[in-house]
Amino acid sequence: MLIRKTFHFTVIFTLISLMCMSLISTAFAASNGDNGKKYLPSKVINALEQKSKGIQTSESDQILGNVLAPSSMNIETPNINMDKVVITTPLSAFKYNFKKDLRQHGYTENEIENFSFGDYKKAESSWKLKKEQIIVAKKLYPKLKNVDISSWTNADFNNYFSKMNKASLAKRFKQEQLQQLKQKGINFEDVIYLFKEFHTVDAVLSQPDAKLKETIKDYYQFKLDQVELLATNPDQSKYTQLDMPRYGVDWFLNDVVTSDYWLQVQSDRTLVSLRALYKIGLSSFNGYITNMYGTYSLSQGGAHEGIDFAYGGIGTSIYAIFDGTDVLTGGYYHQLSVYDDDVNKTYNFLHMSEVDAPGEPVTHGDYVGKQGDEGNATGAHVHFEVHSGETTGLSGEHDDVLGSISPYQLQIYLGEL
Numbered sequence: 001m002l003i004r005k006t007f008h009f010t011v012i013f014t015l016i017s018l019m020c021m022s023l024i025s026t027a028f029a030a031s032n033g034d035n036g037k038k039y040l041p042s043k044v045i046n047a048l049e050q051k052s053k054g055i056q057t058s059e060s061d062q063i064l065g066n067v068l069a070p071s072s073m074n075i076e077t078p079n080i081n082m083d084k085v086v087i088t089t090p091l092s093a094f095k096y097n098f099k100k101d102l103r104q105h106g107y108t109e110n111e112i113e114n115f116s117f118g119d120y121k122k123a124e125s126s127w128k129l130k131k132e133q134i135i136v137a138k139k140l141y142p143k144l145k146n147v148d149i150s151s152w153t154n155a156d157f158n159n160y161f162s163k164m165n166k167a168s169l170a171k172r173f174k175q176e177q178l179q180q181l182k183q184k185g186i187n188f189e190d191v192i193y194l195f196k197e198f199h200t201v202d203a204v205l206s207q208p209d210a211k212l213k214e215t216i217k218d219y220y221q222f223k224l225d226q227v228e229l230l231a232t233n234p235d236q237s238k239y240t241q242l243d244m245p246r247y248g249v250d251w252f253l254n255d256v257v258t259s260d261y262w263l264q265v266q267s268d269r270t271l272v273s274l275r276a277l278y279k280i281g282l283s284s285f286n287g288y289i290t291n292m293y294g295t296y297s298l299s300q301g302g303a304h305e306g307i308d309f310a311y312g313g314i315g316t317s318i319y320a321i322f323d324g325t326d327v328l329t330g331g332y333y334h335q336l337s338v339y340d341d342d343v344n345k346t347y348n349f350l351h352m353s354e355v356d357a358p359g360e361p362v363t364h365g366d367y368v369g370k371q372g373d374e375g376n377a378t379g380a381h382v383h384f385e386v387h388s389g390e391t392t393g394l395s396g397e398h399d400d401v402l403g404s405i406s407p408y409q410l411q412i413y414l415g416e417l
């Protein structure tokens with residue numbers, strides 16, 4: 001469970017930027033420091049303080065109108081528009097070597113020393129796409145195949161995939177279902193949180209309003225806690241918000257922002273495995289990744305240890321996306337564990353409504369069981385988690401440390417680059 005905190009405006013809104021910058025002429029120190037407040041223009045601080053005292057003026061309303069996004073279902077906890085937040089996490093908090101990129105773009109060691117993640121993203125947005133980024137972009141979006149994107153900057157591509165993410169999310173709803181969301185007072189931006197918990201449109205819409213409200217509220221609280229953490233103690237910040245192609249905006253544990261290959265590749269590989277898992281072709285593709293590895297998971301109360309796949313409902317057949325030497329017994333009744341001695345890893349499938357017989361070898365494409373919503377699950381989906389060695393043990397819950405290994409490293413099963 002999340003630890004609920006009393007909400008203090010002055011502490012939480014310590015990292016808000018861009019729009020405010022246009023409002024306020026005060027220069028804005030964007031990177032590291034020990035007091036989060038110094039990142040905020042004084043007019044915003046004053047407006048927040050006034051609001052916390054219950055004083056409202058038209059000027060403070062105007063300022064806060066630019067930093068507060070509308071929240072769903074009349075939830076009183078203010079939402080934060082993360083587009084306007086400067087992420088001050090120091091680059092050293094990530095495993096990925098961001099400094100190498102900065103050196104390649106001509107930044108001096110002195111400049112790099114003071115770079116935050118937010119500074120990096122800002123610098124990166126003006127860089128042109130690298131050759132390998134162009135290859136991956138065209139793989140992710142076949143529509144771009146014959147488009148010349150050699151002049152695109154990272155900002156151009158980020159805008160493109162944000163637009164595509166939104167469109168693909170909307171495509172999951174029929175017109176009347178979108179109407180139902182609206183009637184419930186749910187902003188479309190918050191739907192990603194609901195999918196993380198309920199996985200399918202039907203499951204989302206069949207929840208009682210109170211449950212939906214509680215879910216959104218808990219994610220708002222997590223978001224606020226993270227912003228507060230970023231503001232008051234950047235070194236301890238564990239999650240950073242990223243926009244992932246074909247998935248959307250989410251919070252990722254800094255530890256997973258590690259790979260020396262482009263982040264986007266991960267989601268492309270994941271989609272290859274998604275199709276194989278349900279044996280669905282490209283043309284009839286309407287399966288989804290409802291949660292990724294290393295994101296913040298409400299139901300796990302910490303880092304999400306696997307990938308969540310969802311396609312169809314309870315009872316949908318699942319197929320092996322690997323060759324395994326043995327199906328293991330043990331673990332949970334809804335757990336299917338397959339050991340692969342070639343790579344000395346165990347693949348786990350959870351929440352299954354039916355699992356394959358133990359002791360049998362499996363090969364790629366074999367039927368292994370049926371999708372369900374058993375155990376710690378609120379909707380039909382498959383949780384796929386990978387561990388080293390031969391084990392049916394799963395990762396501990398309720399922490400921000402990943403005990404499983406990254407499924408994206410399994411290039412053989414998750415598709416070629």
Ligand SMILES: [Zn+2]
Pocket residue numbers: 291304306307308382383384
């Ligand atoms: Zn999961």
